[in-house]
Amino acid sequence: AFVLSYAALPVFNELIGRQLAWSSQNLPILLPWLILITVVIGVVSGSYPAFYLSSFHPAAILKSTPGAGFQAVIRRVLVVIQFVISITLIIGTWIIYQQIHFMKSTDLGYNSRQMLVTTFRRMDPATISRYETFRNELLKHPSVLNASISRDVPSFNSSSSAIRGWEGAAADEQMLVNLNYIDERFLDSYEIALYSGRPFSAIDRADTTRYCLINQTAARRFGWTDPEGKRIGQNLYVLGVVKDFHYASLRNAIEPLILFPMPRTAQPSRAPNNLSVKLSGGQINTIVASIKEMYERIFPGEVFEYHFYDESFDWIYQDEQRTAKTTGYLAFLAVCISCLGLLGLASFSAEQRTKEIGIRKIMGSSVIGIVVLLSQEFSKLVLIANAIAWPLGYYFMREWLKDFTYRTDIGIEIFVITGLLALALALATVAYQSVKAALANPVTSLRYE
Secondary structure, X not given: OHHHHHHHHHHHHHHHOOOOOOOXXXXXXXXXXXXXXXXXXXXXXXXXXXXXXXXXXXXXXXXXXXXXXXXXXXXXXXXHHHHHHHHHHHHHHHHHHHHHHHHHHOOOOOXXXXXXXXXXXXXXXXXXHHHHHHHHHHOOOOOEEEEEEEOOXXXXXXXXXXXXXXXXXOOOOEXXXXXXXXXXXXXXXXXXXXXXXXXXXXXXXXXXXXXXXXXXXXXXXXXXXXXXXXXXXOOEEEXXXXXXXXXXXXXXXOOOEEEEEOOOOOOOOOOOOEEEEEXXXXXXXXXXXXXXXXXXHHOOOOOOOOEEHHHHHHHHOHHHHHHHHHHHHHHHHHHHHHHHHHHHHHHHHHHHOHHHHXXXXXXXXXXXXXXXXXXXXXXXXXXXXXXXXXXXXXXXXXXXXXXXXXXXXXXXXXXXXXXHHHHHHHHHHHHHHHHHHHHOOHHHHHOOO
C-alpha cells in the first residue's frame, strides 16, 4: 500500500492542484490518503479469496478441482479489463499531449517571442501618462525592438459588447463583438498583419477617436466587401482591416473584433492594463535589469513585476496540461498493474501445463516453439483488449476534443502504435515464464504433481 501510495502521489497532487511530498509537515494530509489506499487494497484483495473459498462444496473438493473452468475465464477477463483500461489511458494521454503540441505550434496570427509584459498597477490619467513616458524611454534602448500599451494582450482578450447601427444593418439588428484598446505600436509589436486600409499610426493622433480597426471576421459578419470608411454607430468609421488572429484561446472560434485607439482616460473598461516590450534577444537578464532600473526611476517606490508572454501559455492551458499529467500517471500505474496481473496469469498457466510442456519437449518441440505456444494465449488477450479499448479511446477523446474549436486529428497511427506497444509489453512480461517453462527438464516436468 505504501509503494502504491508513493507511486500515486503525482496523481493526487494533480487532482488537488498542490505539490506535496512525503514529509512530517505533509503527514496530516498524506496519512489519511495512505490509510484509505491500505483499506481499499485490503478489502479488494481479501474479498476474492474469501468469497472463492466460502463457495466450495465439501464433496466437490474431495472429487476434483472446484470451478477450474469458470475461474480460468474470470482470470482472463480480469487481465483483458486491466489492459483495456491501460490502452485507453495511453490513447488518451497521447491525444491530450498531441492537442497541447498542436496549440503550441499553431500559427496564431501574431508573434509573441521575446515579449516581456508588465501589468499596470494603477489606471489614473497621471499613471497612464507616465507609462507612455516609460514606453518612449524603452524605445531608446538598443535591445528593445518595439513597445506598446494596450488594455488586453493576444489570447487574453476579455471584453465584448453588443453593437448595432452599423452601415447596412437592419433597424433592430445587433451583433456581439470583442473589443480591445491599443496604441499605434500594438500591431507592429505583435507583428499582426494589416489586411487592408491604414493603421492608427497613419493618421493624426487627435483624430484617432473617430476611427477603429476591425478583423476579417467582423468585415464578413457586417456584410462588407470594402470595409474602409464604413460607419459603425453614429460617428465611428473603419480605418482598416487586420488579418484574423487568435485574440482568445484556441478553445474558441475567431469572432468579430474591433480595435479602438487607446484612450487617455482612467475609465476602467477602456483604460490600458498592459505594456508589451519586444526584445531583440541576447543577454536577457542584463536587458531585464536595465528595464527594471528604468522602471524604478520613472515609478519610484514601485516594484517592477513582469513575465514573458510565452510563459502565459502554461497558464492559459493549465487545465489541459494538468489533465495530461494526471492521465499519464494513471496510464503508467494501470500498465504496471496490468503487467503484474499478466505475469501472475502466465506463472499460473505455465504451472498448470507443466506436464504438457514436458511431453511436447519429448516429442521434439523446440524451445522457441513452446515459447510461442505459451505466448499465443496472452497475445490473444491483448488483441481482445485492443479491440475493446480502441473504440472507447476514440469516443472519449473525440468528446474531449469537442471543447476546442481548433483541434488536432485523431489518426489511426495512434491506435496501431498503442496496440503494438501493449502487445510488446505483454510479451516482454510473459517472456521470462515462457522461457523458464520451455527450458525445464522434461523428466522433471513429467514427475510434477
